[in-house]
Amino acid sequence: MQMRLETSRIWNGYGCHFGHSRMTINDRRAIQLSRNDFTPTCTYVQPDSSENFDKVFEFQNHDVLKQERGESEYDKAFKLSLENPPEFWAEVGHKLSWYKPWNKVLDDSDPPFTKWFVGGMLNACYNAVDRHVENGFGERLALIHDSPVTSSIRRITYSQLLEKVSLLAGVYSKIGVKKGDRVLIYMPMIPEAIISMLAAARLGAIHSVVFGGFAARELQTRIEHAEPTVIVAANCGVEPNKIVHYRSILKEALLHSAFKPSHLIIYERPEIKLDGDKYEHTFEDVITELDWEESLKTASHQECIPVEANEALYILYTSGTTDQPKGVVRPVGGHLATLAWTMHAVYGMGPHDNNVWWAASDMGWVVGHSYVCYAPLTAGLTSVMYEGKPDRTPDPGQYFRVIEEHGVNALLTAPTALRVIKRVDPNAVHGKKYCTKSLKTIFVAGESLDQSTKTWAERTFKVGVVNHWWQTETGHSITATFLGLGHSPNDPPGLSTGKSCPGFDLRILRDDGSEAAVGEEGRIAARLPLPPGTLSTLYKNPEKFKFLYFSTFPGYYDTMDAGYVFPDAKSSNGWIVVTGREDDVVSVAGHRLSAAAIEAVALQHPDVGDALVVGIPDCTKGEVPLCLYVPTPNAAQRVSHNLINMVRELVGPIAAFRLAFPVPALPKTRSGKIPRRSIARMARGLPLKIPSTIENPLVYEDIKAVLRKMRLCQIK
Known part of the structure; x- marks a missing residue:
């Protein structure tokens, strides 16, 4: 109908x-x-x-x-964008460098498969790196890598970035990577992750970055779906109290993967010496392993390959990836044009003003793609990459230190980071050691912002905190306060x-x-x-x-x-x-995780007959997953403890999974679906309206009793 x-x-x-x-x-x-x-x-x-x-x-x-x-600059822009989209976006598109201009701004003949800048030929790497060097800005800082976990800071100019990217693209080309091939990247928050992305874009290849905190099972799923020609990985990541051995995780993922790439390129981090790790964790004979540094020494520089504006720049796997991968495909032309525009329109960062931008996110999430890499670099800004925590590397003064040391003008972060600092250092004793006068604005996204955190951050950092909303699927703001358009x-x-x-x-x-x-x-x-x-x-x-x-x-x-x-x-x-x-995504510290994926892990336990996962509020992480499961009749003890360990192993510590409770039964509709939203509202203490399609409404009373016992529900 x-x-x-x-x-x-x-x-x-x-x-x-x-x-x-x-x-x-x-x-x-x-x-x-x-x-x-x-x-x-x-x-x-x-x-x-x-x-x-x-x-x-x-x-x-x-x-x-x-x-x-009164009609503001924003109102005029918004009105034109709806009444005459080709005119509005043509002006935005002209800010990029094109090998060949587009034939048509908008082709909406096959919705929802809309195309923009049809026929236009460009290259993402050229727009993010080469053109700035050619225009005389080669000595401007492109990236600042600040890593308190390794006690190191690296500064890379646009000229240096171009050198490294063009050589790595030459390595890709030598091993057979061509336009349209996939390059999977499994790296921590280091410049080599961005270099790997840009080198793929330089060839017109499609990159897919996997967050370094994911376990082998998640990595395997993405390898099998993307079928990359090459995987680029670091030997390890660094957490406050441990080393994460990427090589061993990658080895396990490839061992069970139905698809094998032809090559691996491994970057051995110079700050971290893992004696014997390279020889202990070797890969199958069908896969050729290359050393990053050695390969670059013999590589030739690779020029940019023009691609049509609607060809894919990257695949980013979002929530729901376990067993059923959901890979968002991003078109190169519209994405670059819009991102560069938002740096001024949304964030008020002017071009060629030596502005320093810091998006405190990880690679492998949409914020890292959009606002650590492509947006600031395409706009010619300096982008800060931070490899650390808000509070434990080594103290809660690190955000303040980074702002002072690098002259950060604008910060984009998740509310969780601010809540963490507020919780452990409410009076900013550590933060007061530093001067943050360079900072003009803090932007937050990725999860809900609470008023107390907003007020605390504005008082502590002495700048406005601006909330905005966007999704992995959109790649940039759906709603925002437009500082470059009069707001x-x-x-x-x-x-x-x-x-x-x-x-x-x-x-x-x-x-x-x-x-x-x-x-x-x-x-x-x-x-x-x-x-x-x-x-x-x-x-x-x-x-x-x-x-x-x-x-x-x-x-x-x-x-x-x-x-x-x-x-x-x-x-x-x-x-x-x-x-x-409205769906089943749990946003943990700004990281969107699939409730269905965690449920799938819980259901692997032999003593779990049924399970559901919903997100509930957490004062630090915004949301954490809550699992309610139905034990089998002869279930052993410590099922909850086992589930917590399983999720940590199969999904990763990023899930912050620690709440798992048995219930007699779960509510089901007549078609067999579990109404997660009703359970989530109950766990949050919100008014509950039992859906009319539920087979046994009495189930809710049992669940309510369990939640009350665990002090997760205060409904009378």
């Missing part, structure tokens, strides 16, 4: 619905308090307590009835994630596809076409791409996140408030 969509602009109206009863915006605000404070209980504030809510969320400066409307850090009301990014025509939709009123929570969806730089498909699975993102609301991209609009009387475009994820 074709779904009928009743659409109107998301900013029309001032009422809101919540459940079956009509509620005011103040009612809506009151319920939102508990979500953003990460408390497991839902503390309902009476509607006449809006003054207290406004004080916490700083809404008092956003009285929608008193402000006068200021103080503009967003409360914990809003900002306004719609130009090119995103966002709507808040009810389950039936009709459009929600302003203030009413619903599913956030983007009307097609999506702007440049978003995912073009899922690798090897275009049908899943169409079904997963575009079938729920025909004509829309389903973000699978929930939220509502807070009106702005100064503008026709309201502020977006994102309230939570």
Whole structure:
């Protein structure tokens, strides 16, 4: 049946619905308090307590009835991006260097497989490195690698980066890597990871970076799906109290992998001497191992290979990868153009101003791809790579030290990092040793931001903290505060994630596809076409791409996140408030992990008959996974302990998995599905509405009792 969509602009109206009863915006605000404070209980504030809510969320400066409307630079850009997308994005695209100009800016003849800058030929590496050297900026710092875990700092200019990248591309070419081939990269947070990415892009090859914290099973899954010609890896990673032996993890993954690459290139970290490791962990004879440094000594420089704008730059595997890989494919032209534009439009970083940018993320996650590598380098900025922790390498003053030592102007981080520093050093005793006057703004993304952390960070770092929202699939902001288009850090009301990014025509939709009123929570969806730089498909699975993102609301991209609009009387475009994820992803310290993948591990235990995993609030990591499992009739003891060890081994410590509890049964719909959202709401202490399709509603009482016993639920 074709779904009928009743659409109107998301900013029309001032009422809101919540459940079956009509509620005011103040009612809506009151319920939102508990979500953003990460408390497991839902503390309902009476509607006449809006003054207290406004004080916490700083809404008092956003009285929608008193402000006068005026069209800002942002409003003009946003309006043009929707009314005339080719004109808007052509101007953005002209900021790149092209071997051949595009024939057509937008081709939307086969939605949702939208194409941008059709026929245009360019190279990502050339735009990120070569052109800056050719334009006289070769001695500008491209990368600063700050590694407190190895007590080292490396500074690499654009000229030095070009030298290393072109030689490694020569190594790739010599062993047979060509345009369209895959290069899998398994490295820690070191410059060689970015060099490996750019060298692949230089040849028109497709890179796929695997986060260094993943275990062998996750690595194996990605190898089998991507089928890389070569794997590039470091010999190890460094954690505060241990060495992670990448070579042994890679050996185990390849031993069980159905696919074998022809070559491995191993970078032996000079700071870490692992005597005997190279000889203890050798690889199969069908795989040729090359040493990074030795290979570069005999390599020839490789020129850039032009590629069409809609060809793939990389594959990034996101949540749901275990057993069923979901590889986001990123098109090169639109991605580069949009990223370079956001550095100024969103983050206020001007070109050629010797600005220093720090995205405190890891490679293998979308922030690392977009804002450690491609965005700052394409914009000609200096990008800081930090290999350490916010608090334990060696103390919670490290963020402050990095800002002072390298003159950081803007920081992008996850709220978890700020919460960690706040928890262990609330008065910033360590931080006060350093001067952070170079810092202008802190940006946060990847998980929900709570008000107490925002207030603490602004007071401690003495700059504005700006919340924004985006996804692996989009590659850049869906909503943001646009500092380069006239916004200021103080503009967003409360914990809003900002306004719609130009090119995103966002709507808040009810389950039936009709459009929600302003203030009413619903599913956030983007009307097609999506702007440049978003995912073009899922690798090897275009049908899943169409079904997963575009079938729920025909004509829309389903973000699978929930939220509502807070009106702005100064503008026709309201502020977006994102309230939570609608699918089964658990966001641990900004790292998106699949609940289904953790469930699959739990179900491998012989004494586990059924299991579900949901994310619950955590004061440090934002979210952590909670597993409820049904033990078999003759289950042995210590099942929970065993599950924790299994997840750590098969998924990795990054999952922060430590909550696993037995329950008599799990709720199931008549079709056999487990309603995770209802359990997640129960664990968070939110009002529970049992779905009508549940076969045995009494199951919830047993689960509630278990959660109460574990002090994870305070529903009366």
